[in-house]
Amino acid sequence: MNSSLLLFKDHTPQFKSLSKTEQDDIENQCKSLRTLRESFTQDLVKNLKKIDENFQELRQAISIDIQNVGLHYFKDIIKALNDCLDRNDNNFNLKQKELADSEKQLANELERIGQNIFDVRIGRTNWLKTPRKYKPLDTHHINLPESISLFDDFLLKSGGHSGGWRPEDHQLFLLLKSKHKTEQVVELLHQKCPDITKDVVLEHDEWYEKYTKLLQDKKLAVQKWKQSKKSGQSLSVGNINEIMSRSDTPSSNPSTGRIGKYKRMNEEVKKQIAEWKLAKSLRTKEEQEKSKQEQEKKLELERGKKEMKKTR
Template sequence: MAALATAVAAAAGGQQNDSYFSTGGSGQQRQNWKMKAEHAKKAEFVRIAEKLRTQLTNIEKDKNGHLYNRKSDSRVEYSMLEELEHKMTVNRKTEKTKILQQLSKIRNNVKKLQQHLEDVKHTSEFVDKLKEMMEEIENAINAFKEEQRQTYEQLLKDEKTAVNELSVFEKKVELWVLSSSTREKVLKLPSARISVDKTLENHLPEEVVEFERFLQRTGGRQGGWDDYDHQNFLKVWTKHKGRLSYMDEALEYLCGRTKKEVEQHDKWYREYLILQERKKESIKKWKETQQQEREGNLKKKEKSERMLKKEWLQHEEAQKQKAEEERKRQQEAIEAWKKQKAIAFAMEQASQLKLEEEMKKKQLKERQRQCHMKLLLERYTMQKKEKEELEKLEKEKREETKKEERKKIAAAEISKFQERDLRKLQRKIQQKQVKEAEKQEKEQRLAKLREKVHVRAARDPSRLRRPTRGWEERTKAASPPAPPPLHLPRRAVPAWRRGL
């Protein structure tokens, strides 16, 4: 029996080894490659995380040095930011502890599952318990992933909103800084020459540059005046069409201005109009020259396009010839490939037939081996069944002998019990007879006593009206009667006792 089991195991092991050597090598290499790739990904992730952590530490140091310096003038304003940062740090720490708790819970569940897998039991309850634990771990991991995904999405949205808000604030601050700097320069240095950007000087006409310089030098399009005074000046100046008769009326409208200031502003405004007109004429000329240059460029472009089209047609013709030659060469190569493939197909069919014959031989050997194993198994099962039947018959015989012995013992015990019960029954009958004899004697004795004390009295209705024996005895022993009182209250005597 042991030899047969060893032979079956050896055959099964041979088949498994054959299948392993046929498919297991590549699977092992693929698994090693996947493990190496996963290790490389983990190492890269750890490296990036360490780099980001270092950058975060440096940024926090710079921020703390700039914002939270106690000698800073804006310490009061930055204290609000410090409180907000402290609150966000506390929230981040609480969220970190929460995530660590969730991860530790998942890790404990995985460890429990591993401990259960070490002691495997082939029962349905054990399988259901393992399934329930795996589902619980999977649900916890999925819930953790979903929560982290939502958190990251919300953080990305907040980051995008913050970046947009910061860009808007930066633009506002830049505009505010530019406007404040130009205003300060105009107010403090009205006669200073402000240099125009080099790009404007290089690309714009000279009149435009001169006009811009004039505006920068004299305080903008209002000549350094505010909007209210300048508008009143323009109203009076246009009313009198620039004649000197407007001066008195202008002084009436411009209360805070002197005559000299008005004359200077009039001089500035006349120069402003002259330079503006020159600027318009130069821009007009510049546009005309640009239009002429554009038309010349269009003509050159058309000419170059015609040349390119001609070259493209020549190139296309050459490409067609080349493609035709390439097609012929490919056709020849395809024909040669078809012949080579037909030869290879014939060789492959021959090798396939040879392999099929070898496979048939192997299958035949395998079937013979399986038949042999089947016969061995059937013989083993027959021997086992015969042995079991013999053991069963021996067991039945032993049980029958035991039953007969039990019957003999039970019969002997039953006879003993019957004798004991008979003795008990005889004893009870004797006791009952003794009790009945005693009872009869007692009844006879009681009857004799009754005969002795039995009184046969005749019926005497007058006996009810006579006094009792006790009353007679009481009246005999009574003292002599006392003299009757004069008046004694007494109760009424009933009619049936009167005269007694």
């Protein structure tokens, strides 16, 4: 009996009762499995060797390519990109400076034109020969309603009449606000404009409530201010001439000098000019707001018609 069979018998005494034929079958099966294992092992070794050979060939090819190209090639590319970024940055700074200078020049020109227009209205004709810098309106001695300055400051700090939003997005907000409650406005606006989060819509709704309140307060203050000024004397060229003519009339009080008369006349003229400018500015703002509201209503109607066509 061969060694494998002896080993089998030594380690598996429970099979001592097997017949000779059964033992031979088991031994043949073991040999067959051993042969398969050895064949699988040999194939696996061959495959691993082949993979290693392919890897070595690939590594050698890559090494040759890198040596042929050289690191200086990549350095040149990076340097070119860096130079391009530097040029763009310098060009941007120069363009920004040019635009800032242009903005400053335009602002000065608008101030000068505004002063020239006022000079023409009050009868001055030498403004073309001697242009002068426009001075801001001095309203410290005028009882300006606080609601007006509060509303103007609010607009400056919060992004104008649209609250810093794009005009078309704000128009959509107003359209939805006129038809739905706040919760529905938040959901619908976020659906139509996914880039606007719900928190941003809620903040804009709070801004709009404050905007509406301040605007209403300003309108009431302007109306009261107009009514209070109706009983007073309005500014005109005749009023100014009348004041100047009164200043030329000899004073009944000998102790009153010419300098005092001119000072009083100057203060009175300044006050009436300031009130006239303020009234004109308020009228202009009212007209602009009225025009803006009409434009908003028109856009809302057009948007509503488009939505109705889509739903059909």
